[in-house]
Amino acid sequence: xxxxxxxxxxxxxxFEVPYVHAVxxxxxxxxxxxxxxxxxxxxxxxxxxxxxxxxxxxIGGSVGYDVTGGADVYSGERLRSLSRTVTATLYAxxxxxxxxxxxxxxxxxxxxxxxxxxxxxxxxxxIIDLNGLKVGASGSQFDSWLDSAGNVLSDDVIAYAGGMxxxxxxxxxxxxxxxxxxxxxxxxxxGDHDYRTGSYVPHFVGGxxxxxxxxxxxxxxxxxxxxEEAAAKVRLDLKLSDTLSVFIMGGYQSxxxxxxxFGAWKGTYAAWGGVSxxxxxxxxxxxxxxxxxxxxxxxxxxxxYEVVPGFLxxxxxxxxxxxxxxxxxxxxxxxxxxxxxxx
Numbered sequence: 001x002x003x004x005x006x007x008x009x010x011x012x013x014x015f016e017v018p019y020v021h022a023v024x025x026x027x028x029x030x031x032x033x034x035x036x037x038x039x040x041x042x043x044x045x046x047x048x049x050x051x052x053x054x055x056x057x058x059i060g061g062s063v064g065y066d067v068t069g070g071a072d073v074y075s076g077e078r079l080r081s082l083s084r085t086v087t088a089t090l091y092a093x094x095x096x097x098x099x100x101x102x103x104x105x106x107x108x109x110x111x112x113x114x115x116x117x118x119x120x121x122x123x124x125x126x127i128i129d130l131n132g133l134k135v136g137a138s139g140s141q142f143d144s145w146l147d148s149a150g151n152v153l154s155d156d157v158i159a160y161a162g163g164m165x166x167x168x169x170x171x172x173x174x175x176x177x178x179x180x181x182x183x184x185x186x187x188x189x190x191g192d193h194d195y196r197t198g199s200y201v202p203h204f205v206g207g208x209x210x211x212x213x214x215x216x217x218x219x220x221x222x223x224x225x226x227x228e229e230a231a232a233k234v235r236l237d238l239k240l241s242d243t244l245s246v247f248i249m250g251g252y253q254s255x256x257x258x259x260x261x262f263g264a265w266k267g268t269y270a271a272w273g274g275v276s277x278x279x280x281x282x283x284x285x286x287x288x289x290x291x292x293x294x295x296x297x298x299x300x301x302x303x304x305y306e307v308v309p310g311f312l313x314x315x316x317x318x319x320x321x322x323x324x325x326x327x328x329x330x331x332x333x334x335x336x337x338x339x340x341x342x343x
Contacts, residue, residue, distance in 0.1 A: 043095045054096050061090040061108075062342045066153075070334035073157055073298065073320040079334075086113045089124070101131025132171045134183075140165050141183050142222045142262045145207040146235040146249060150274030150288035150300070153316050153338055157298035158290035159264035160233070160251060160272065162195055163188035169205070177211040187224075187261045195261035201225045203261055215239045222262030229254045231263035243278040256294075267293030282306045295323025314338040 040047035040056035047056040068083045091108035108124035127136040138144070143161030169183020184202035187195035197203060207220035215237040223230045231253040239245050251270040253263030274288035284304040291297040302316035316336045322328040 040095070047093075047095060056095050058093045058095075059091070060093075060343055061088070062340055063088050064338060064340040066336055066338045068334055068336040071329075071332035073154060073318040073332045073334050076320070076322055076328040076332045078329075078332075083115055085115075087111070091124070098130075102129075103131075104129045132173070133168075134170070135168050137164060137166050139163070140185055140188075140222070140262070141167065141169055141181060141205045141207065142220055142231070142233070145181055145205075145209065145220045146218055146233055149249065149272045149290070150247065151276050151284075151286040151304070152274070152288045152300040152302050152318075153314065153336060154298075154300055154318050155272075155288055155290075157300075157318070157320055158270055158272065158292050158296065160249070160270070161264055162261040163190055179209045179211075180207070181209075181220075182206040185222075185261075187226075193259055195224065195226070197226055199226075205262070213239075215245070224260035224262060227258050227260040229258050229260045229263070231260060245276050246274065248273040265292040265294075266296065269293040294325075296325070297321050297323070310342045312338075312340045312342070314340070 037051075038049045040049050043056045044058075046058045046060065048058070049056050064085075064087045066085045066087075068085075069079060071078045087110065089108060089110045091106065093104065093106045095102060095104045097103075104127075106125055106127045106129075109121055110124050111121045112119040123137075125136070125138040127134055127138055140162045149155040149160055165188050166186040167183055169181055169185075171179055171181045173179045183205050185205060187197055187203050189196060195203075203222060203224055203226075205220065205222040207218060209218035210216060217234075217236050219232065219234045221230060221232040231251065233249060233251045235247060235249040237245065237247045249272045251263070251265060251272075253260065253265070253268060256263070256266065256268050270290070270292040272288065272290040274286065276287075277285045279285055282305060286300075286302050286304065288300045289297070290299075298318070298320045300316060300318045302314050305313045307313060314337070316338065318334045318336070319331065320333075321331045324330075
């Protein structure tokens with residue numbers, strides 16, 4: 001029922017036409033469609049100007065179908081049969097130029113059916129952004145500032161950030177590819193660990209980034225004001241050629257014995273690295289290796305095959321060694337085939 005209400009509301013927003021009692025049909029025939037729907041080329045691909053408004057709107061989403069066999073590479077649990085997950089995502093984004101700069105908003109809905117059980121609709125990112133000042137709810141900037149990890153499906157077997165949070169942050173573009181970010185975040189609840197501040201004092205996060213034609217280098221640091229511990233990460237991306245790129249990222253937290261919102265991995269140190277190779281215009285090979293100083297490491301390999309624009313098939317192999325964790329098996333191996341249609 002909730003999905004029907006959401007989709008119906010979006011349809012009404014996009015396609016509702018005011019009721020008119022007496023209309024000159026000849027005048028209607030003379031009207032050009034471009035007066036009602038115009039592309040907003042300056043805002044990017046897929047944006048269209050709303051009627052009688054300076055705001056441009058983009059609607060998109062995806063439908064994905066994943067089949068996994070073997071074991072859960074996160075927990076080590078052996079799968080008794082193939083695990084099937086169907087996911088649908090719908091998002092909307094608005095942009096408009098104002099006297100204070102670019103004003104944009106973004107929201108998304110997601111629903112998943114896992115092994116025949118509907119997980120229910122959830123909200124994804126909910127963001128308002130005015131010329132770099134961002135407020136709303138999304139993944140932590142400790143994650144998104146460094147663009148997560150690699151181009152594999154299971155890139156977070158070694159966790160690199162906390163979860164969804166309410167946030168306020170500001171990003172300033174200094175020039176010559178250099179940008180800086182500072183923000184405050186509420187934190188989130190993850191299983192038995194509640195990283196929400198529960199007070200007037202938020203968690204703090206800040207970062208620097210340099211984007212150049214050869215790639216990028218960026219760093220981010222977060223301070224958990226409840227646990228009173230800090231974590232930091234540094235990432236280097238290199239474009240070695242038009243078809244080959246690599247990345248390496250390292251993480252450090254001040255006290256691994258005190259789990260904190262930003263230091264999501266186990267141990268003092270963690271590292272992630274990966275390679276992407278474009279084998280043809282439609283096929284890309286991706287790999288990632290990750291390690292945390294508790295002894296756990298994870299490997300992933302996949303091929304992204306774009307059958308036609310907007311239709312992607314990705315077979316992936318994953319392996320995790322749990323580093324002697326007595327609560328888990330020695331290792332886990334899994335294979336996944338992901339089919340996704342974007343629109």
